Amino acid sequence: DAGVIQSPRHEVTEMGQEVTLRCKPISGHNSLFWYRQTMMRGLELLIYFNNNVPIDDSGMPEDRFSAKMPNASFSTLKIQPSEPRDSAVYFCASSTDSYNSPLHFGNGTRLTVT
Amino acid sequence: RKEVEQDPGPFNVPEGATVAFNCTYSNSASQSFFWYRQDCRKEPKLLMSVYSSGNEDGRFTAQLNRASQYISLLIRDSKLSDSATYLCVVNMWGGKSTFGDGTTLTVKP
Numbered sequence: 001d002a003g004v005i006q007s008p009r010h011e012v013t014e015m016g017q018e019v020t021l022r023c024k025p026i027s028g029h030n031s032l033f034w035y036r037q038t039m040m041r042g043l044e045l046l047i048y049f050n051n052n053v054p055i056d057d058s059g060m061p062e063d064r065f066s067a068k069m070p071n072a073s074f075s076t077l078k079i080q081p082s083e084p085r086d087s088a089v090y091f092c093a094s095s096t097d098s099y100n101s102p103l104h105f106g107n108g109t110r111l112t113v114t
Numbered sequence: 115r116k117e118v119e120q121d122p123g124p125f126n127v128p129e130g131a132t133v134a135f136n137c138t139y140s141n142s143a144s145q146s147f148f149w150y151r152q153d154c155r156k157e158p159k160l161l162m163s164v165y166s167s168g169n170e171d172g173r174f175t176a177q178l179n180r181a182s183q184y185i186s187l188l189i190r191d192s193k194l195s196d197s198a199t200y201l202c203v204v205n206m207w208g209g210k211s212t213f214g215d216g217t218t219l220t221v222k223p
Contacts (some may be wrong), residue, residue: 016166028183035213040218042213042215043158043201043213043215043216045210045211045212045213048210056210090183091158100145100146100162100205101146102150102160102203103160103203103211104137104160105156105157105158105159106157107157108157
């Protein structure tokens with residue numbers, strides 16, 4: 001089992017640039033989650049999908065953030081335009097169903113916006 | 115008030131000690147509960163699920179008290195390799211997983 005795969009592992013960009021983070025969930029998992037982790041705010045849920053449909057995006061900070069899941073094996077989180085305060089580790093996680101199964105996390109993308 | 119609250123610690127204990135972490139949750143409709151472990155600069159990894167009757171996995175014991183809305187994790191005979199941040203997780207109907215901020219444990223020789 002390849003696990004949840006995220007890319008890139010590290011991203012350094014300048015303020016104002018567009019950033020796209022990618023995630024491939026574990027095959028057969030039908031729920032996908034995007035989290036952001038910082039020292040100040042801990043692990044925050046940004047958005048989650050069930051069967052490719054966004055269920056709760058209340059954690060998305062603002063309109064600069066958008067997420068898509070065009071099919072069961074791929075999701076993107078886009079930040080446009082990026083700002084220094086977006087610097088964080090972004091984790092993608094997947095699970096087999098939406099409430100009774102644990103999450104399996106990818107290695108994360110460490111984003112630095114200068 | 116946060117939905118899931120943990121004592122941030124840090125807990126500094128000697129090898130061989132027994133240490134316990136507590137976690138409280140605010141929503142009585144919470145459905146399932148987990149403990150995760152996170153090492154520095156790594157992703158969170160599932161340590162164990164928490165069942166209503168309590169459950170044990172080697173040196174680790176998890177308990178759930180629905181009436182008081184808290185869960186606990188007990189680590190016996192601490193090892194140096196147990197040093198990490200321990201995250202309490204609460205799942206709701208509809209799929210939302212809420213993480214506590216974590217409790218940091220350092221086991222010293």
